[in-house]
Amino acid sequence: MSGFQLSFDDLEKAKIVKDEPVRYAFIDEFGSYGFDFLKENTSKYFILCAIIVKHSQIAILEGEIERIRKLYFSNSELKSSNIGSHDKRRLSIITEILRLDFKAVLLIADKEDFYKSALTNYKQVFYKYLHKLLYSNLYSVYPKLKIYADELGDEEFRNGFKLYVQNHRPTYNIFNEYDFDFVDSKNSNLVQLADIFVGSIARCLNYSDAPNYLEILKGKIQHIEYFPNRHTPNIQNREGAKKFDEKIYALACSLANEYIEKYIDSDDTDTRLRVGFLKLLLFEVQNGDPFRYVTSYSILATLNEYVNFRVSRDHLYRKIVAPLRDDKIIIASSSQGYKIPVSTDDIYTYLNQTNTIVSPMMHRIELCRNLIKLKTDGELDILDTEPFLKYKKYFD
Numbered sequence: 572m573s574g575f576q577l578s579f580d581d582l583e584k585a586k587i588v589k590d591e592p593v594r595y596a597f598i599d600e601f602g603s604y605g606f607d608f609l610k611e612n613t614s615k616y617f618i619l620c621a622i623i624v625k626h627s628q629i630a631i632l633e634g635e636i637e638r639i640r641k642l643y644f645s646n647s648e649l650k651s652s653n654i655g656s657h658d659k660r661r662l663s664i665i666t667e668i669l670r671l672d673f674k675a676v677l678l679i680a681d682k683e684d685f686y687k688s689a690l691t692n693y694k695q696v697f698y699k700y701l702h703k704l705l706y707s708n709l710y711s712v713y714p715k716l717k718i719y720a721d722e723l724g725d726e727e728f729r730n731g732f733k734l735y736v737q738n739h740r741p742t743y744n745i746f747n748e749y750d751f752d753f754v755d756s757k758n759s760n761l762v763q764l765a766d767i768f769v770g771s772i773a774r775c776l777n778y779s780d781a782p783n784y785l786e787i788l789k790g791k792i793q794h795i796e797y798f799p800n801r802h803t804p805n806i807q808n809r810e811g812a813k814k815f816d817e818k819i820y821a822l823a824c825s826l827a828n829e830y831i832e833k834y835i836d837s838d839d840t841d842t843r844l845r846v847g848f849l850k851l852l853l854f855e856v857q858n859g860d861p862f863r864y865v866t867s868y869s870i871l872a873t874l875n876e877y878v879n880f881r882v883s884r885d886h887l888y889r890k891i892v893a894p895l896r897d898d899k900i901i902i903a904s905s906s907q908g909y910k911i912p913v914s915t916d917d918i919y920t921y922l923n924q925t926n927t928i929v930s931p932m933m934h935r936i937e938l939c940r941n942l943i944k945l946k947t948d949g950e951l952d953i954l955d956t957e958p959f960l961k962y963k964k965y966f967d
Contacts, residue, residue, distance in 0.1 A: 593625075593626040593715055593716075593717070594623050594624065594625060594626070594713045594715065594716050594717070595623070595624045595625075595626065595629060595716070595717045595718075595719065595761075596621040596622065596623055596624075596676075596709060596713070596716055596717070596718045596719070597621070597622040597624070597719050597720075597759065597761040597762045597764065597765045598619065598620065598621045598622075598718060598719070598720040598721065598762075598765060599619075599620055599720070599721045599762055599765035599766045599768075599769050600617070600618065600619050600620070600721070600728065600769065601614070601616065601617070601618040601620075601769045601770060601772075601773040602614035602615075602616050602617040602618055602680075602682075602773070614682070614773075614777075615681070615682055615683050615776075615777065616679060616680065616681060616682060616773060616776050616777065617679075617680040617682060617701070618677065618678065618679050618680070618769050618772055618773055618776075619677070619678040619701070619705055619769070620675055620676075620677055620765045620768045620769035620772070621675065621676040621677075621705070621709060621718075621765070622673055622674075622675055622761055622764050622765045622768065623673060623674045623675065623676060623713065623793065623876075624672075624673050624761060625672070628672050628673070629761075631672070632671055632672065632673060632760075632761060632764075633760050633761065635667075635671050636649065636671075636760035636761065636763060636764050637760050639664060639667045639668070640760065640763065642667075643660070643663070643664055648757055648763060649664075649760070649763040649764070649766070649767060650763065650766050650767070650770070651766050651767050651769070651770020651771060651773075651774070652770065654767075654770075656774075656778075656781075658774075658781060658782055661771060661774075661782075661784075662782060662787075664767065665767075665771060665784070665787060665788065668764065668767065668768075668791075669787075669788075669790065669791065673764070673791065674791060674792070674793040674876060675765075675768055675788070675791050675792050675793060676705075676708055676709060676712075676792075676793050676794050676795075676796075677769075677772065677792060677794070677795045677796070678701065678704055678705050678708065678795075678796045678798065679772070679776070679795060679796070679797050679798070680701060680797075680798040681797070681798070681799070698727065698728050698731050698732075699731065699735070700798075701728070701798070702728075702731055702732045702735040703735070704796050704798060705732065705796075706732075706735055706736060706739060707835045707836065708794060708796050708835075710835075710836065712793070712794070712843065712846075712847055712876075712877050713877070714838065714843075718736065719754050719759065719761070719762065720732070720733070720754070720762075721754070721759075721762045721765070721766070768788065768791075771784040771788065772784055772785055772788070785858070789858065789859070792854075793873070793876065794850050794851075794854055795854060795858060797857075804820070804856050804857050804861035804913065809860060809861065809862055810862065814862075814913075814914040814915070814916055815861070815913055815914055816913065816914045816915055819901075819912050819913065819914060819915065819917070819918065820856075820861075820911070820912065820913045820914075822901065823900075823901040823902075823903075823911050823912050823913075824853065824856075824911060826899060826900050826901055827849045827852070827853055827900055827901075827911065828853070830845070830846070830849060830895070830898065830900055831846050831849055831850065834846055840878060841890045841891065841894075843877060844874050844877060844878070844882065844890070844891050845891050845894065845895055847873065847874055847877050848870065848874065848887075848891050848892070848895070849895070849900070851865065851869075851870060851873050851874075852865060852902070852909060852910060852911045853911060855910070855911075856910060856911040856913065861911075861913045862913065862914075863910070864903075864904075864905055864907035864908035864909060864910045865908045865909055865910055866907065866908040867884055867887060867908055867909070869908070870887060870908070870909065871883075871884070871887060874887070874891075892904070892909065901918075902921075903917035903918065903920060903921045904920075904921050904924060905920045905921070905924055906924070933962075933965070936954075936962060936966075937966055939953065940952065940953050940954055940966070954966070
């Protein structure tokens, strides 16, 4: 406790964090630093996977993974490298895994996309940037998190990330709400789960003939952070591809990413939910069907993972969507849900939906105004007061 003093604001924030639901993150990695791609075993990707589990589900999940391990590996460890190219076996294991209660956060660094940059010359700078990305993506969603990382793998990255967490977690974290420890994967079924997850993602990225494990595991993925950032959605062979407008899409993504960057470390619950909401829309438009709306049901199911209260549809609109739009974030919506706009059709759909609500309301205001003016021989115009002068200009 030496070295800083807690303010009343810190104590209040500590109380907020204390009331948040406890989550556990089990982290494993694939790949390593190095950019000589002609050298054997030099990975083209550096991938980090954090398996996120509720405190109440730890024992259940441990038991299920132990059952799967014994079923497929007998006495050996549940590891992706033990499966290798046997995709039929891998798919069987993943089918078992998909039934379990957990979420995953992924960080995928495509090393070939930036191998000519300065980052390739400075290992510490490269790792520190990845530390920042991983920490920000975890902390923005889960301010109360216990982290367990595989003690094997890249020791420099692992130790650097632990130090980064210790240096950047809030000073008001008097209850050690963001702990970090290393475990041997042999002694942790949930680190083994992270190994299978990250190894399967790596397989489909490195081998074009492998099943699309990213798509198969999509339902378990809370968020993917790409480095460098992906800006172009997959519109090939999509219905409506001809309507894609790159300028609208780029503008909407840029505004959303700026908001996320600005508020990703916020302690305010609704702000964290807005960041999570935008991440979900970006994830869907960049990894799914860019022309499909994300249903309110799917959004609420995701946001309810972030907090210890039920996020309602009313809360979604009034406390998340509306403030984002007030902050100049472009979000398309329809009766089907919400999305990052990728065409003028998306914008017109949103405008038409708004018009069906606003136009009847404005008509009723006009009727009320005219009736009162008629009854008072024009002496009382209810739109003459300051808050309503803008409406008067509209009707006149």
